[in-house]
Structure formats: C-alpha cells, structure tokens
Amino acid sequence: MRGKQYLINALLALGSLVLTALVLETGLRIHAHLENRGILDKTLDPGLEPPDDAPARLGHMIRLAANPRIIYELKPGLAVTYEGAKVTTNAQGFRGTDLPPAAEETGFQIVGIGDSFMFGQGVANDQNYLTVLEKRLNAVFPARTTQVVNTAVPGYNTVMEIETLKGKGLRYRPNLVILEIVGNDLELPNFIRQKVSVLALDRSFLGDFIDRRLGRQGPLIRELEHFGLTSTQEGSLATVPPEYADLVGWDAFAAAMRELRHLSKVHHFQVVVILLAPKKDGFKRRALQFSEQLGFPVLWVGEAFLKYLEEHRIASYFGSPLALGRNDGHPSALGHRIAAEVLLDFLLREELLR
Secondary structure (H helix, E strand, C coil): CHHHHHHHHHHHHHHHHHHHHHHHHHHHHHHHHHHHCCCHHHHCCCCCCCCCCCCECHHHHEEECCCCCCCEEECCCCEEEECCEEEEECCCCCECCCCCCCCCCCCEEEEEECCHHHHCCCCCHHHCHHHHHHHHHHHHCCCCCEEEEECCCCCCCHHHHHHHHHHHHHHHCCCEEEEEECCCCCCCCCCCCCCCCCCCCCCCHHHHHHHHHHCCCCHHHHHHHHCCCCCCCCCCHHHCCHHHHHHCCHHHHHHHHHHHHHHHHHHCCEEEEEECCCCCCHHHHHHHHHHHHCCCCEEECHHHHHHHHHHCCCCCCCCCCCEEECCEEEECHHHHHHHHHHHHHHHHHCCCCC
16 A cells, blocks of 8 residues: 555656646747747847837847848937937947047047947946046047047947958057957857747757756757857857858857957057956956967956955945946946046056057
C-alpha cells in the first residue's frame, strides 16, 4: 500500500512538472509572438510618426538609412520626449542644433560615434557629455571655435558607428574622433532579427530560455564565447538576418577598428576610444586592449565613477546619482558631467587638442 501511494505521489509530481513546463513553454512562445511585432519591418513603419502629446518610442524616431550597413538612422527635425528627456535632432539627423558645414582655419572639429550612452539617453540635449565637453572646450580655448558633432544613435554597434563616420562624419573634417565602447558592440539591436516561428516543434523555447539563464554550453553560447562574450540577449547572433551577419561578432568589430585606423591616417585625425561602464570585463576589456594595440589612446571613464561611489560610500552604480535608475545603467546628467570633465582632462593631458 505504501509503495502504491509513493507511485501515485510520484506520478502527481511528474504530472505537475509536465503541466508547469507546458505552461511555461506556451508563455515563452506567446512572448516570442509579441516580440515578432517589434522586428525591423514593423519598427521602421514609414507611417509611424512621433506623437504630439505622448512619449516617443525609438520606432517613432528612426528611419531606414540609405547605407545598408548603417541600417537605420535618426529622423531629422525631431522634437520629442524620449526616455523622459527632451530630444531634438537637426537637419543632419544628429542630436542637437543645426551645424555649420565645416571648420574654419581657426576651428577644431570633434566627431563622436557611439550608441545610446553617447547619444545621452534619458538626459536633455544640453546634458550629454559631448555637449558639455563642447562648452568646456570653448571656454578653455576662447580664441578658436570648437564644434562637437554627436552622431550617436541608440542601438548602434561599432561597425554601424564607423560606417556613420564614413558616410556622415568625415564631411566635418574632424581633428578628433571619439569612439565609445559598450558591452553589446558585437551585436545588433534586438529588433534587427529574423522572425521566429512560434509554431516550430523542432525546438523548445523553454529549453533555450534555461540554456541562456544557466549559461550552458549550447551552440549559441559557444559561438558567443568565441567572440569574447559570456552571455547574450534575444535577437543576438543566432537570430541576426543573413544580410547583417558581417556586422556582428569579433571579426567584424576588429575589421571596423582597423578601418578606423586607416581613415585616421588618410584624413589626418586623432582617435580616442572611451568606455563609460564602471565594469571593465569580458568584451570591454578585450576591446580596449585591441584599441591600444592599434595605437589609439584609451580612456576608462568608469574609473571616475567608481571613485565617486567610493567617496560617497555608495555600494552600487545602479540606483546611484550617476545612473538613471536601479535597472538602467545609462548615465544621469551628473554621470555625463563627470564624463565630460574626465574626458577634457584626458584630452589636455594627452595633448590631443592641437
């Protein structure tokens, strides 16, 4: 009798486990179905206009770029609220006011290439660190006009950024190019991915989810580790459409960085590579080391963030006055001010402003 009861309990437990797995599998497939509505062809709906009286999403703010290696770009003439901050773009489609065509003989041109950190997600136009840097440089060098062009767009990776420099930034004849490194520079934005078949029976969405959470050595994880990553997100290498495959991964990053070095020699500009993140590990460490090997000066701004946290006895960057929130690592207005001052000191110390 006891053995029979044990068998019944075991079957009930197994049935409960199977039912739970089915519910989770169904939920994950529904989640994938909803994510399919956010892929590129939906995000870049040409009829999607910014709302007049509501916060804008990134999809309201971007359009297809003529260069397929840039993929998408900010629309010119925007005046929206995005991620809690006022965002305007100029006639060139860059954040900020309209720009004169090129530097005068007495001027100094800086072009910034990056993604949402450099763009200044969550802070006002005049609060991102490139704008603050421009103001400080014009105060330090009043005899000349310094112009900083911020070409950064949320979601860009390094290949897209250097393509933007080639197609849009070089026209400003930069004396200095600032490239920012972030942890997802080997990937594409999540909405640039292939549509997932939620009815496919040859894969388990629950199994994929568990593999990602536990870091198991599935084929995707092994591929990512080959590129120096330890984790991934939905829409990463495994789901990048074939036409964008040469824009992701370490080889693409390294080729783009070598091209940047070539451009700097041909067009006679200096390059500075910076990292704002307070953690310098994984891909970020490898990317900075590779940048140094190419001869680029490297600045880790995150070191100043760590110093601030220590001085103010704050345990975590997330949720601190330096970050936008507990779950948002983008720098706050204070974080951008500190970044601008650290960058200015570095440029002066390294004599990169001549």
